[in-house]
Amino acid sequence: MPAAGATKSPSPIPTTETNAPEAGGAEGESAISEEAWRAMDTILKNIYAYRDQEGHDVSKIFHRRVNKRANPDYYDVIKEPMAMSVIKSNVSSRIYRTFAEFVRDFALVYNRPQSQAYEDALALK
Numbered sequence: 001m002p003a004a005g006a007t008k009s010p011s012p013i014p015t016t017e018t019n020a021p022e023a024g025g026a027e028g029e030s031a032i033s034e035e036a037w038r039a040m041d042t043i044l045k046n047i048y049a050y051r052d053q054e055g056h057d058v059s060k061i062f063h064r065r066v067n068k069r070a071n072p073d074y075y076d077v078i079k080e081p082m083a084m085s086v087i088k089s090n091v092s093s094r095i096y097r098t099f100a101e102f103v104r105d106f107a108l109v110y111n112r113p114q115s116q117a118y119e120d121a122l123a124l125k
Contacts, residue, residue, distance in 0.1 A: 030097045040091045040102050047084070047124060058120035059084060062109050082108035 032040075047059050065083040066074045075081065087105045089095075096102050109121065 030094060032094075032096060032099060036099050037091070037094065040096070040099070044084070044088055044091060050124065052123055056120075058123040061120055062124075078108075080108050082106075084109070 048063075050057075050059060052058055062084045064085055065081050066078075068075055082105050087102070090105070091102070
């Protein structure tokens, strides 16, 4: 069940966005501590740096949004496209209002079962 004031997401991933102000803060104000911002930055750095046993950069495919020309069905299937570069920018700009929004964005990264992206996502998980 969505949180009180939650907006309906076209994605099957439950939304963490709300129309209501965060508890203890004004609307749009982040409720994230300095420690949590550092944790998000550390998570991103570790994911970017991770290599599998063969030296393959398993996060590389998730760095940028999927090219619409190369994968025309992507934007038909995925209504909220996401990439690690967007997450990194959101952390650097302190866009997130809750840690759950950060986690949700990682859940929005696109991959199909049996694809290299899917296998790389499993390795990162």
